[in-house]
Amino acid sequence: MKWIKTLVIAACMLTLSCPAFAKQTDYFKTLQERLVSDGFIAKGIHYLYKQPGVDFDVDGVSLYFVHTESKLNYDQFLDPKPIQNAKNYMLTHKTRLTEAEKNYGVDREVITAIALVETRLGTYTGNRSVFNTLSSMAALGDKNVRNALWKKIESKSKMSLKRYHTKADQKAGWAYKELKAFLNYTAKENVTPLDIIGSYAGAMGICQFMPSNIKTLAKDGNNDGRVDLFDHADAIMSIANYLKHYGWKPGIKSKKAYDVVYRYNHSSYYVKTVLKIADKLKG
Numbered sequence: 001m002k003w004i005k006t007l008v009i010a011a012c013m014l015t016l017s018c019p020a021f022a023k024q025t026d027y028f029k030t031l032q033e034r035l036v037s038d039g040f041i042a043k044g045i046h047y048l049y050k051q052p053g054v055d056f057d058v059d060g061v062s063l064y065f066v067h068t069e070s071k072l073n074y075d076q077f078l079d080p081k082p083i084q085n086a087k088n089y090m091l092t093h094k095t096r097l098t099e100a101e102k103n104y105g106v107d108r109e110v111i112t113a114i115a116l117v118e119t120r121l122g123t124y125t126g127n128r129s130v131f132n133t134l135s136s137m138a139a140l141g142d143k144n145v146r147n148a149l150w151k152k153i154e155s156k157s158k159m160s161l162k163r164y165h166t167k168a169d170q171k172a173g174w175a176y177k178e179l180k181a182f183l184n185y186t187a188k189e190n191v192t193p194l195d196i197i198g199s200y201a202g203a204m205g206i207c208q209f210m211p212s213n214i215k216t217l218a219k220d221g222n223n224d225g226r227v228d229l230f231d232h233a234d235a236i237m238s239i240a241n242y243l244k245h246y247g248w249k250p251g252i253k254s255k256k257a258y259d260v261v262y263r264y265n266h267s268s269y270y271v272k273t274v275l276k277i278a279d280k281l282k283g
Contacts, residue, residue: 027056028135030142034176040183051194053129056145057136060128060200062153064137064171065164074273077117083280086112089121090281096221096236104240105250110257111239113277114264115206122206122232126198133202134182134211137175140168178202182211189226205229207239217242 028049036042048054076082090097090112097108112121119125140146146168150161157164182202186193198204202211209218209229219241220226221233228234246263247256254275261271 027139027145027148030145031135031139031176034141035180035183038180040180048131048193049135054132054135054194056139056149057128057132058149058152060133061136061140061149062156063200065153065157065159065167072267072269074117074269077273077277078280082116082120083277085121086116086277086281089115093232093236096233099221100236100240103237104244104248106240106243106248107278107282109278109281110243110248110261110274111236112281113274114239114261115235116277117270117274118203118208119206122230122235125205125208125230126200126203128198128200129194130182130196130198130202130204130211131179131193133198133200134175134179137171137202138179139172141172141176146172175202178211181215185211185214185227189228205238206232206235207242209238209242213242217245 032045032049035045090108097111100106100111101108115121140149146165149168150164154161154164159167182196183193185191186196196204199208203209204211205228207229214227214229217238218227218229219234219237221235221237222231226234227238229238242264243260246260248260252260257275258271261274262268264274265271
Protein backbone atom coordinates (compact mmCIF):
# COMPACT_ATOMS: atom_id res chain seq x y z
CA MET A 1 0.00 0.00 0.00
CA LYS A 2 2.67 2.45 -1.09
CA TRP A 3 0.28 5.28 -1.91
CA ILE A 4 -1.17 5.18 1.62
CA LYS A 5 2.31 5.39 3.15
CA THR A 6 3.13 8.27 0.79
CA LEU A 7 -0.03 10.11 1.77
CA VAL A 8 0.66 9.62 5.47
CA ILE A 9 4.17 11.04 5.09
CA ALA A 10 2.84 13.96 3.08
CA ALA A 11 0.14 14.60 5.65
CA CYS A 12 2.80 14.91 8.33
CA MET A 13 4.86 17.32 6.22
CA LEU A 14 2.15 19.57 4.80
CA THR A 15 -0.15 21.99 6.55
CA LEU A 16 -3.62 20.54 7.20
CA SER A 17 -5.42 23.67 6.07
CA CYS A 18 -6.80 24.41 2.61
CA PRO A 19 -9.56 26.71 1.31
CA ALA A 20 -12.10 23.91 0.77
CA PHE A 21 -11.29 21.98 3.97
CA ALA A 22 -14.21 23.18 6.04
CA LYS A 23 -16.74 22.39 3.32
CA GLN A 24 -15.27 18.96 2.65
CA THR A 25 -15.30 17.92 6.29
CA ASP A 26 -18.91 19.10 6.61
CA TYR A 27 -19.88 16.53 4.00
CA PHE A 28 -17.33 13.79 4.64
CA LYS A 29 -16.63 13.92 8.39
CA THR A 30 -18.87 10.99 9.31
CA LEU A 31 -17.71 9.02 6.27
CA GLN A 32 -14.05 9.46 7.19
CA GLU A 33 -14.73 8.29 10.73
CA ARG A 34 -16.45 5.20 9.39
CA LEU A 35 -13.60 4.35 7.01
CA VAL A 36 -11.05 4.70 9.81
CA SER A 37 -13.15 2.51 12.09
CA ASP A 38 -13.14 -0.11 9.33
CA GLY A 39 -9.35 -0.24 9.28
CA PHE A 40 -8.16 2.42 6.84
CA ILE A 41 -5.21 4.51 8.01
CA ALA A 42 -6.54 7.71 9.56
CA LYS A 43 -3.84 10.10 8.33
CA GLY A 44 -4.09 8.72 4.79
CA ILE A 45 -7.88 9.05 4.74
CA HIS A 46 -7.88 12.56 6.21
CA TYR A 47 -5.20 13.65 3.75
CA LEU A 48 -7.19 12.33 0.79
CA TYR A 49 -10.32 14.22 1.77
CA LYS A 50 -8.45 17.51 2.11
CA GLN A 51 -7.03 17.50 -1.41
CA PRO A 52 -8.02 20.17 -3.94
CA GLY A 53 -10.77 18.86 -6.19
CA VAL A 54 -12.20 16.52 -3.56
CA ASP A 55 -15.72 17.66 -2.82
CA PHE A 56 -19.31 16.55 -2.67
CA ASP A 57 -20.49 15.96 -6.25
CA VAL A 58 -24.00 17.40 -6.18
CA ASP A 59 -24.49 17.18 -9.95
CA GLY A 60 -23.30 13.58 -10.16
CA VAL A 61 -25.25 12.29 -7.18
CA SER A 62 -28.43 14.05 -8.25
CA LEU A 63 -28.47 11.91 -11.40
CA TYR A 64 -29.44 8.94 -9.23
CA PHE A 65 -32.63 10.74 -8.35
CA VAL A 66 -33.55 12.29 -11.71
CA HIS A 67 -31.98 9.82 -14.21
CA THR A 68 -34.29 7.51 -16.18
CA GLU A 69 -33.48 4.80 -18.69
CA SER A 70 -35.92 6.30 -21.21
CA LYS A 71 -33.47 9.17 -21.73
CA LEU A 72 -30.74 6.82 -22.89
CA ASN A 73 -30.14 6.25 -26.59
CA TYR A 74 -28.47 2.88 -27.06
CA ASP A 75 -29.85 2.69 -30.61
CA GLN A 76 -27.14 5.11 -31.72
CA PHE A 77 -24.65 2.24 -31.52
CA LEU A 78 -26.52 0.36 -34.23
CA ASP A 79 -25.74 3.04 -36.83
CA PRO A 80 -23.26 2.19 -39.61
CA LYS A 81 -20.35 4.24 -38.25
CA PRO A 82 -20.27 2.70 -34.73
CA ILE A 83 -20.64 -0.76 -36.24
CA GLN A 84 -17.72 -0.12 -38.58
CA ASN A 85 -15.67 1.20 -35.66
CA ALA A 86 -16.44 -2.01 -33.81
CA LYS A 87 -15.34 -4.13 -36.76
CA ASN A 88 -12.10 -2.16 -36.92
CA TYR A 89 -11.66 -2.71 -33.19
CA MET A 90 -11.97 -6.46 -33.66
CA LEU A 91 -9.21 -6.36 -36.25
CA THR A 92 -6.95 -4.21 -34.08
CA HIS A 93 -7.42 -6.45 -31.04
CA LYS A 94 -7.80 -9.72 -32.90
CA THR A 95 -5.12 -11.51 -30.85
CA ARG A 96 -6.65 -10.63 -27.48
CA LEU A 97 -10.17 -11.38 -28.62
CA THR A 98 -9.04 -14.76 -29.93
CA GLU A 99 -7.45 -15.49 -26.55
CA ALA A 100 -10.65 -14.46 -24.79
CA GLU A 101 -12.73 -16.81 -26.93
CA LYS A 102 -10.28 -19.65 -26.30
CA ASN A 103 -9.90 -19.11 -22.56
CA TYR A 104 -13.43 -18.09 -21.63
CA GLY A 105 -15.65 -19.31 -24.46
CA VAL A 106 -17.19 -15.90 -25.00
CA ASP A 107 -17.86 -14.63 -28.53
CA ARG A 108 -15.61 -11.76 -29.60
CA GLU A 109 -18.61 -9.98 -31.07
CA VAL A 110 -20.35 -9.83 -27.69
CA ILE A 111 -17.21 -8.61 -25.93
CA THR A 112 -16.80 -5.90 -28.55
CA ALA A 113 -20.47 -4.96 -28.41
CA ILE A 114 -20.25 -4.39 -24.66
CA ALA A 115 -17.10 -2.27 -25.04
CA LEU A 116 -18.88 -0.25 -27.73
CA VAL A 117 -21.98 0.49 -25.66
CA GLU A 118 -20.13 1.01 -22.39
CA THR A 119 -17.38 3.39 -23.53
CA ARG A 120 -17.42 3.69 -27.32
CA LEU A 121 -14.60 1.14 -27.44
CA GLY A 122 -12.61 2.94 -24.79
CA THR A 123 -12.78 6.41 -26.33
CA TYR A 124 -15.06 7.73 -23.58
CA THR A 125 -14.63 6.25 -20.11
CA GLY A 126 -16.38 8.96 -18.11
CA ASN A 127 -15.65 12.43 -16.82
CA ARG A 128 -16.15 12.22 -13.06
CA SER A 129 -13.81 11.41 -10.20
CA VAL A 130 -14.63 7.88 -9.01
CA PHE A 131 -13.43 8.86 -5.54
CA ASN A 132 -15.75 11.89 -5.40
CA THR A 133 -18.66 9.95 -6.86
CA LEU A 134 -18.52 7.07 -4.40
CA SER A 135 -17.65 9.30 -1.45
CA SER A 136 -20.56 11.62 -2.20
CA MET A 137 -23.09 8.82 -2.43
CA ALA A 138 -21.68 7.03 0.63
CA ALA A 139 -21.87 10.29 2.60
CA LEU A 140 -25.67 10.18 2.27
CA GLY A 141 -25.56 7.73 5.15
CA ASP A 142 -25.31 10.89 7.26
CA LYS A 143 -28.83 12.33 7.58
CA ASN A 144 -27.53 15.89 7.69
CA VAL A 145 -25.79 15.40 4.34
CA ARG A 146 -28.87 13.73 2.91
CA ASN A 147 -31.09 16.62 3.98
CA ALA A 148 -28.66 19.15 2.52
CA LEU A 149 -28.71 17.37 -0.85
CA TRP A 150 -32.49 17.24 -0.88
CA LYS A 151 -32.66 21.02 -0.52
CA LYS A 152 -30.48 21.34 -3.61
CA ILE A 153 -32.40 18.90 -5.83
CA GLU A 154 -36.00 18.78 -4.65
CA SER A 155 -37.17 21.11 -7.42
CA LYS A 156 -35.64 18.78 -10.06
CA SER A 157 -36.75 15.44 -8.64
CA LYS A 158 -40.15 13.84 -9.13
CA MET A 159 -39.63 11.71 -6.02
CA SER A 160 -41.46 12.22 -2.78
CA LEU A 161 -39.31 13.10 0.23
CA LYS A 162 -40.04 9.68 1.72
CA ARG A 163 -38.99 7.88 -1.46
CA TYR A 164 -35.87 10.04 -1.67
CA HIS A 165 -34.78 9.08 1.86
CA THR A 166 -35.41 5.40 1.17
CA LYS A 167 -33.40 5.39 -2.05
CA ALA A 168 -30.64 7.58 -0.59
CA ASP A 169 -30.24 5.17 2.31
CA GLN A 170 -30.02 2.19 -0.06
CA LYS A 171 -27.54 3.90 -2.36
CA ALA A 172 -25.41 5.09 0.56
CA GLY A 173 -24.92 1.53 1.81
CA TRP A 174 -24.10 0.30 -1.68
CA ALA A 175 -21.68 3.14 -2.37
CA TYR A 176 -19.85 2.65 0.92
CA LYS A 177 -19.05 -0.95 0.00
CA GLU A 178 -17.92 0.19 -3.46
CA LEU A 179 -15.77 2.94 -1.95
CA LYS A 180 -13.99 0.47 0.30
CA ALA A 181 -13.43 -1.86 -2.66
CA PHE A 182 -12.11 1.07 -4.69
CA LEU A 183 -9.64 2.13 -2.00
CA ASN A 184 -8.44 -1.45 -1.58
CA TYR A 185 -8.00 -1.81 -5.35
CA THR A 186 -6.01 1.41 -5.71
CA ALA A 187 -3.83 0.44 -2.76
CA LYS A 188 -3.14 -3.00 -4.23
CA GLU A 189 -2.26 -1.56 -7.64
CA ASN A 190 -0.38 1.41 -6.14
CA VAL A 191 -2.60 3.92 -7.94
CA THR A 192 -3.61 7.27 -6.46
CA PRO A 193 -7.41 7.15 -5.95
CA LEU A 194 -7.86 10.76 -7.06
CA ASP A 195 -6.44 10.03 -10.51
CA ILE A 196 -9.18 7.66 -11.68
CA ILE A 197 -12.06 9.05 -13.74
CA GLY A 198 -15.24 7.11 -14.42
CA SER A 199 -19.00 7.28 -14.84
CA TYR A 200 -21.53 9.10 -12.67
CA ALA A 201 -22.15 5.72 -10.99
CA GLY A 202 -18.49 5.12 -10.18
CA ALA A 203 -17.91 2.53 -12.90
CA MET A 204 -14.42 2.60 -14.36
CA GLY A 205 -12.34 1.55 -17.31
CA ILE A 206 -13.11 0.47 -20.85
CA CYS A 207 -15.41 -2.22 -19.48
CA GLN A 208 -16.99 0.03 -16.81
CA PHE A 209 -16.58 -2.33 -13.88
CA MET A 210 -17.73 -1.28 -10.45
CA PRO A 211 -14.87 -1.59 -7.93
CA SER A 212 -16.45 -4.54 -6.11
CA ASN A 213 -16.25 -6.60 -9.32
CA ILE A 214 -12.57 -5.94 -9.86
CA LYS A 215 -11.22 -8.23 -7.13
CA THR A 216 -13.14 -11.30 -8.26
CA LEU A 217 -13.83 -10.80 -11.97
CA ALA A 218 -11.21 -8.47 -13.47
CA LYS A 219 -8.25 -10.06 -15.26
CA ASP A 220 -4.67 -9.18 -16.12
CA GLY A 221 -5.01 -9.67 -19.86
CA ASN A 222 -1.49 -8.67 -20.90
CA ASN A 223 0.30 -10.52 -18.07
CA ASP A 224 2.10 -7.45 -16.73
CA GLY A 225 1.21 -8.28 -13.14
CA ARG A 226 -1.40 -5.53 -12.85
CA VAL A 227 -5.11 -5.11 -13.45
CA ASP A 228 -5.64 -1.92 -15.42
CA LEU A 229 -9.16 -1.67 -16.81
CA PHE A 230 -8.10 1.25 -19.01
CA ASP A 231 -5.88 -1.21 -20.89
CA HIS A 232 -7.66 -2.97 -23.77
CA ALA A 233 -6.16 -6.39 -23.07
CA ASP A 234 -7.23 -6.31 -19.43
CA ALA A 235 -10.67 -4.96 -20.30
CA ILE A 236 -11.30 -7.59 -22.98
CA MET A 237 -10.36 -10.47 -20.69
CA SER A 238 -12.34 -8.97 -17.82
CA ILE A 239 -15.52 -8.69 -19.89
CA ALA A 240 -15.06 -12.28 -21.05
CA ASN A 241 -14.46 -13.54 -17.52
CA TYR A 242 -17.48 -11.64 -16.23
CA LEU A 243 -19.79 -13.20 -18.82
CA LYS A 244 -18.35 -16.68 -18.29
CA HIS A 245 -18.82 -16.30 -14.53
CA TYR A 246 -22.52 -15.70 -15.07
CA GLY A 247 -23.01 -18.61 -17.43
CA TRP A 248 -21.87 -17.76 -20.94
CA LYS A 249 -20.83 -20.84 -22.92
CA PRO A 250 -19.95 -21.51 -26.58
CA GLY A 251 -23.14 -22.02 -28.57
CA ILE A 252 -25.26 -20.39 -25.87
CA LYS A 253 -28.98 -20.13 -26.64
CA SER A 254 -30.53 -16.71 -27.15
CA LYS A 255 -32.62 -16.75 -23.93
CA LYS A 256 -29.62 -17.68 -21.83
CA ALA A 257 -27.46 -15.10 -23.63
CA TYR A 258 -30.03 -12.45 -22.73
CA ASP A 259 -29.95 -13.49 -19.07
CA VAL A 260 -26.15 -13.41 -18.92
CA VAL A 261 -25.78 -9.97 -20.52
CA TYR A 262 -28.54 -8.71 -18.21
CA ARG A 263 -26.19 -9.46 -15.32
CA TYR A 264 -23.75 -6.97 -16.85
CA ASN A 265 -26.35 -4.21 -16.96
CA HIS A 266 -29.85 -4.66 -15.57
CA SER A 267 -31.57 -3.01 -18.50
CA SER A 268 -33.63 -4.80 -21.13
CA TYR A 269 -32.91 -1.99 -23.58
CA TYR A 270 -29.17 -2.37 -23.00
CA VAL A 271 -29.20 -6.16 -23.42
CA LYS A 272 -31.23 -6.11 -26.62
CA THR A 273 -28.89 -3.50 -28.09
CA VAL A 274 -25.74 -5.45 -27.20
CA LEU A 275 -27.10 -8.62 -28.78
CA LYS A 276 -28.23 -6.75 -31.91
CA ILE A 277 -24.75 -5.24 -32.27
CA ALA A 278 -23.16 -8.68 -31.86
CA ASP A 279 -25.38 -10.04 -34.63
CA LYS A 280 -24.35 -7.18 -36.93
CA LEU A 281 -20.69 -7.84 -36.19
CA LYS A 282 -21.12 -11.49 -37.14
CA GLY A 283 -22.70 -10.55 -40.43
